[in-house]
Amino acid sequence: MNPRPRTLAIVGTDAESSRNAIEGAVANAKEAGLQVVYNRSYPPTTNEFSPIVRAIQASHADVVYVASYPPDSVGLVNAFHEVGLKARLVGGNMVGLQTTSIKTQLGPKLKGLVVYEFWLPTPATNHPGMQAFLARYQAQAAHEGVDALGYYLPPFAYAYLQVVGDAIQGAGTLDQDKLTSYIHTHAFHTIVGDIRFGEDGDWTKDQVLTVQYHDVKGNDLEQFRGAATETILEPLSLRSGVLVQPYSGIEH
Structure with missing residues (x-):
């Protein structure tokens, strides 16, 4: 300013x-x-x-x-x-x-x-899988009478579960310490883009x-x-x- x-x-x-x-x-x-x-x-x-x-x-x-x-x-x-x-x-x-x-x-x-x-729908944020997710979510949202667009919380909620699912599959365990170590040392490909975590647990790239x-x-x-x-x-x-x-x- x-x-x-x-x-x-x-x-x-x-x-x-x-x-x-x-x-x-x-x-x-x-x-x-x-x-x-x-x-x-x-x-x-x-x-x-x-x-x-x-x-x-x-x-x-x-x-x-x-x-x-x-x-x-x-x-x-x-x-x-x-x-x-x-x-x-x-x-x-x-x-x-x-x-x-x-x-x-x-x-x-x-x-x-x-x-x-x-999240907002722009060319820069339209990562693979997002449109398919939104199509499925919005159809369900209309039926349930909840947030019609679903841009606010649903994309990252789904991405969080993608991270957890990929970590469990990659680490081959449900052990919390091993999952934590895996999450801290790997990148995750999600519908909101690639996510990587730093040593402090925060994202290495602001999203x-x-x-x-x-x-x-x-x-x-x-x-x-x-x-x-x-x-x-x-x-x-x-x-x-x-x-x-x-x-x-x-x-x-």
Whole structure:
């Protein structure tokens, strides 16, 4: 971002996952030279978010980082628009915005937000086996009445089992220590691409996407079937566009 942002507001629900994310955000802010001008948590039972967003607005932060669960993600996005939040960058690990039902519920209110995704249908992410998996999943999802697209959790859930299955077959055992050793020393070919783990157990190559919503019109599901409404910002190897700023919580 040019000019470089200077101030950061942090908000999130008072629950373990969000607290951990906020702790990381504070550490990252220090490393990035951002001054934290607002840092508050709210109870998980909160259902009125406008006062919180007004307080964030009053901080005049360049960047607003949010660590939220699905119900409060929806409540906060609605409050952004009710208050007319203005900042250069708004988003974070807002859990729930990745699901088809919430995307179609919020529609154009998603525009400008920068959040994470696990998988989107692009030429760079369309690895062997993915289309066959999605065809099977989506047919079943329609019957069961669950996530119609299945882009959020199902691809990596299936890939996790591919890793476990290949490790069991490759190591020839169910012994946990031997499986761990095998997983740490081999690459796995999955529907989300090749996965290899480092000594610390993390992926050696980042595959979580950072995306920005744009051009969302109405509440039609079909606009989310491709990647036309989301720009991939990171990883750089998958980048499909540039960050659009500033964010404005007022629909145009």
